[in-house]
Amino acid sequence: xxxxxxxxxxxxxxxxxxxxxxxxAGLAFFDFLEVGxxxxxxxxxxxxxxxxxxxxxxxxxxxxxxxxxxxxxxxxPGKKIYIMTYANQVFARGNGAFATMMKRSGASGIILPxxxxxxxxxxxxxxxxxxxxxxxxxxxxxTHEQIQNAVPGARGFVYCISIRGITGSALVLDAETKRKIxxxxxxxxxxxxxxxxIRDAHSARIALEHADGFIMGTRxxxxxxxxxxxxxxxxxxxxxxxxxx
Amino acid sequence: xxxLPDERGYFGEYGGKFVxxxxxxxxxxxxxxxxxxxxxxxxxxxxxxxLINYAGRPTPVYFAANLSRKTxxxxxxxxxxxxxxxxxxxxxxxxxxxxxxxxxxxxxxxxTGAGQHGVAxxxxxxxxxxxxxxxxxxxxxxxxxxxVARMKLLGAEVIPVESGSRTLKDAINAALRxxxxxxxxxxxxxxxxxxxxxxxMMVRDFQSVIGKEAHAxxxxxxxxxxxxxxxxVGGGSNAAGIFSGFLHLxxxxxxxxxxGGYGNAPGEHSARMRKGRRGILHGCITYLLQSDxxxxxxxxxxxxxxxxxxxxxxxxxxxxxxxxxxxRCSDKEALEACLMLSKLEGIIPALESSHALGYVLSKRKKxxxxxxxxxxxxxxxxxxxxxxxxxxx
Numbered sequence: 022x023x024x025x026x027x028x029x030x031x032x033x034x035x036x037x038x039x040x041x042x043x044x045x046a047g048l049a050f051f052d053f054l055e056v057g058x059x060x061x062x063x064x065x066x067x068x069x070x071x072x073x074x075x076x077x078x079x080x081x082x083x084x085x086x087x088x089x090x091x092x093x094x095x096x097x098p099g100k101k102i103y104i105m106t107y108a109n110q111v112f113a114r115g116n117g118a119f120a121t122m123m124k125r126s127g128a129s130g131i132i133l134p135x136x137x138x139x140x141x142x143x144x145x146x147x148x149x150x151x152x153x154x155x156x157x158x159x160x161x162x163x164t165h166e167q168i169q170n171a172v173p174g175a176r177g178f179v180y181c182i183s184i185r186g187i188t189g190s191a192l193v194l195d196a197e198t199k200r201k202i203x204x205x206x207x208x209x210x211x212x213x214x215x216x217x218x219i220r221d222a223h224s225a226r227i228a229l230e231h232a233d234g235f236i237m238g239t240r241x242x243x244x245x246x247x248x249x250x251x252x253x254x255x256x257x258x259x260x261x262x263x264x265x266x
Numbered sequence: 267x268x269x270l271p272d273e274r275g276y277f278g279e280y281g282g283k284f285v286x287x288x289x290x291x292x293x294x295x296x297x298x299x300x301x302x303x304x305x306x307x308x309x310x311x312x313x314x315x316x317l318i319n320y321a322g323r324p325t326p327v328y329f330a331a332n333l334s335r336k337t338x339x340x341x342x343x344x345x346x347x348x349x350x351x352x353x354x355x356x357x358x359x360x361x362x363x364x365x366x367x368x369x370x371x372x373x374x375x376x377x378t379g380a381g382q383h384g385v386a387x388x389x390x391x392x393x394x395x396x397x398x399x400x401x402x403x404x405x406x407x408x409x410x411x412x413x414v415a416r417m418k419l420l421g422a423e424v425i426p427v428e429s430g431s432r433t434l435k436d437a438i439n440a441a442l443r444x445x446x447x448x449x450x451x452x453x454x455x456x457x458x459x460x461x462x463x464x465x466x467m468m469v470r471d472f473q474s475v476i477g478k479e480a481h482a483x484x485x486x487x488x489x490x491x492x493x494x495x496x497x498x499v500g501g502g503s504n505a506a507g508i509f510s511g512f513l514h515l516x517x518x519x520x521x522x523x524x525x526g527g528y529g530n531a532p533g534e535h536s537a538r539m540r541k542g543r544r545g546i547l548h549g550c551i552t553y554l555l556q557s558d559x560x561x562x563x564x565x566x567x568x569x570x571x572x573x574x575x576x577x578x579x580x581x582x583x584x585x586x587x588x589x590x591x592x593x594r595c596s597d598k599e600a601l602e603a604c605l606m607l608s609k610l611e612g613i614i615p616a617l618e619s620s621h622a623l624g625y626v627l628s629k630r631k632k633x634x635x636x637x638x639x640x641x642x643x644x645x646x647x648x649x650x651x652x653x654x655x656x657x658x659x
Contacts, residue, residue: 061561062435062547064442065286071429083559108284109546113560135546137287139274158287162449167291185288186447 022050022261024229025178025212029105029238030245031057031073032087033080039250044094046254047241050261051100053178055132055236056091058084058106065107065134067189069239073246084110084122091126103130103156103177108140116147123153130154130177138171156180159205159213161198168201172209179205179213181232189239192218192227202231222263229264270580275463275550278586280579283462285442285549292449297464299369309364316360317475320393321350323357325476327483327639332610339626339633342488343642344480344508347615353644354476354504355386359455361472363390366453373397373452377441379406379434379500380571380618381413382644383457388422390455398422401440403433406570413648431564434500434574438548458501459578462549466578470506477511480639492639496521498621499592500536500571502578504643509590519591522581523625525567526594532557533564538577539585539592547576553585568597568652569617571644599624601656604646616644617652 028047033040034057044054059074059082066074077087084106096102104123111119111133123131131153136144138157145155154177159168161184172179181202184190206213212233219225220240228235237260245253270277283293303309317323325348330341346354359376366374374391376398378384384400391398400417404426407414417424430436438461445454459466459473484491495512497505499522512518527535535541538553545554547562555563555575567573584590595603600617603624608614615623619642626638646653653659 062430062439064439064548065446067443068429075430078561107546109554109556109562110560112551113543113545113554113556134286135284135549137283137285137290139290140282140284160286160288162288162291164291182286182288185449187443190447 022264025052025214025234027051027053027055027103027214027234027236028241028257029055029057029236031059031070031077031242033077033082033090034073034242035246037086037090039245041090041093042250043245043253046250047257048094048097048100050257052234053101053103054094055103055105055238056087056128058087058104058110060107060110063107065187067187067239069189069242073242088122088126091128094127096127101130101177102128103132104128105132105134108133108135111144116144120148120151120153124151130156132156132180138167158182159201161185161195161201163201165204168205169208172205175209175211178211179209181205181213181215183215183217183228186217188217190218192224194227194231199231206233222260225260225264270583271463271467275467277580277583280551280582281463281466282551283549284546285462286446288446289449293462293464295369296365299365300464300468303365303368309368313361313364317357321356321360322348323475324479325349327480327488329488330611333607336610337627337630338635339630340637341626342484342492342637342639343613344476344639346476346504346641346643347613347619347645351382351386351389352647353382353386353616354473354507355383355457356389357475357507358457358469358472358503359383359386359390362453362455363394363396366396366455367394369453371451371453373399373448374455375399375401375441375444375452376455376457377434377437378402378457379437379574380569380616381406381410381417381648382571384422384424385413385416385420387455387457388417388420391422392420399444400424401427401437401444403427403431403437405432406434409652410570410648411651433570435562442548458503459506459580460501460548460550460576466550466580469503470510470580473503473507474510476504476507476641477509480508481511484639491515491518493636494519494521494633494638496523496622496626496638497641498523498572498618498643499577499581500574500618502581504641506578506580508641513589520589521625522590522592523595523621524592525569525572525621526596527566528597534566535594536565536567536573536575537594538575540594550579552576552579552582568600568656569621571618572621593625595621595624595628599628601653603627604653605657613642614646615642616646617649619643
């Protein structure tokens with residue numbers, strides 16, 4: 022598939038076995054996996070991902086259980102697993118304790134949507150010691166100066182939040198945001214990957230016109246829930262074929 | 267003591283700005299507007315004029331003679347229940363409404379638990395000709411129905427929040443999600459000293475009028491300072507407001523009262539200071555009721571304004587530095603205080619404020635002979651259904 026692309030799945034959703042299978046299926050097409058470690062109050066997520074997190078928590082799975090499942094994923098060489106969770110999951114456990122769990126599971130990067138650039142340092146330096154990348158963000162609200170500060174030292178990839186909104190919203194790229202993506206790519210040595218609002222081959226193609234890649238999440242969770250692992254696999258295959266190089 | 271928060275929005279270890287990157291510039295814009303506001307004589311005069319002639323400030327300090335005779339404690343009440351809309355919340359929403367207008371944002375959004383902050387925001391939106399959307403957990407909508415009707419009458423849209431525990435915490439989640447979407451046109455009028463910087467500082471400053479007045483009133487009218495100042499603490503805005511007038515007087519003991527609910531197990535209380543540990547929720551580092559898996563725990567209080575799993579970061583700082591003592595009052599003690607004040611003084615207090623009074627009454631031996639100033643942060647009309655149910659009146 023064209024670009025540097027990621028697939029978001031919620032850890033242990035709909036159950037640990039299906040999650041691992043879906044992850045392996047996803048890694049056949051995608052360059053990285055983004056695994057959600059559920060938090061009770063996911064303010065950056067829309068109703069689909071929030072509900073999935075709620076179901077995982079209601080079954081009593083803890084972060085440790087998610088990491089045990091991640092260990093079972095067969096991650097091909099050159100591909101990566103990122104963790105996506107909220108600041109409290111890391112902060113209240115301690116950066117070192119969380120990084121140790123990540124390292125053991127084979128995850129090598131982390132996305133914390135409620136940790137903006139101004140609060141990054143308290144996490145970034147600790148994670149770097151474990152060789153774990155803390156992903157940086159740019160948004161439609163970022164100024165050129167902020168992009169210049171965020172992007173040059175970025176590790177892994179730069180997460181470009183495509184819209185003002187939460188996960189599961191529709192993709193609308195305004196001219197200003199497109200200009201910001203061009204600007205970010207100019208300064209970044211890491212790929213600039215577009216997330217939020219990528220639901221199908223059409224929106225993925227729009228993302229790839231402007232950025233180095235895309236992340237798909239909400240739609241994958243819906244598909245996995247309604248049609249199971251094989252349904253998700255078929256859906257991902259269709260997208261990969263539509264976006265073949 | 268150095269003026270807190272620091273320039274990064276921290277009260278010692280607590281505070282900060284833990285929100286999506288998309289909101290960072292809006293928070294900075296808000297802080298700049300607030301600094302400009304503080305320097306502008308015109309804007310300060312407008313706020314002062316509205317607080318006096320619209321809201322009804324200053325509110326009195328009343329010596330509760332009957333209650334004092336009965337308990338052997340000299341009890342003074344700062345009557346925020348007499349403020350327009352029935353609680354201290356309006357002090358903050360008038361300030362933020364003017365700020366929002368200054369930033370040319372014509373839409374206000376708010377979260378509400380008991381409904382008092384929602385009503386106060388809807389009121390200011392009506393006054394300033396702004397659009398208003400209030401997020402309220404569906405559990406709270408049910409138990410605070412009169413306030414829902416008031417908000418609608420004032421022209422606000424009330425959106426029920428069905429996720430999570432369907433109370434205040436989830437209403438804040440929903441408001442934050444709205445703000446991320448509409449950040450260019452919308453101001454999030456946060457109702458307590460919680461959330462990301464600059465909210466804890468700004469809301470405290472807007473509420474500091476309570477403390478300033480009370481301090482002067484005690485000295486001028488009531489023969490001098492109190493020995494204790496007591497306030498209930500949900501997010502902690504009424505407490506932050508009244509404490510701010512007495513912080514410089516180290517002889518005066520400050521007491522913050524949390525909701526003790528009906529038990530010690532998770533979901534039976536809202537005692538963050540006793541049972542919580544450091545965490546991050548809704549934008550700041552603070553004491554948080556959380557499981558060992560670092561998930562936010564369910565909370566309970568008979569009063570919808572106190573059942574919040576986190577607390578303002580400045581209060582967390584006050585606790586660690588022993589500037590304020592944080593204690594608990596149970597549902598039962600709060601209800602008893604509510605009944606007693608109603609019968610002895612003819613004042614029906616909000617169940618939130620009843621926790622502050624309930625602590626003093628249940629520990630009357632500790633306060634024997636002392637002068638105690640209680641912040642009566644709101645009136646109890648909104649709570650009549652609960653009071654009727656719980657006390658079988």
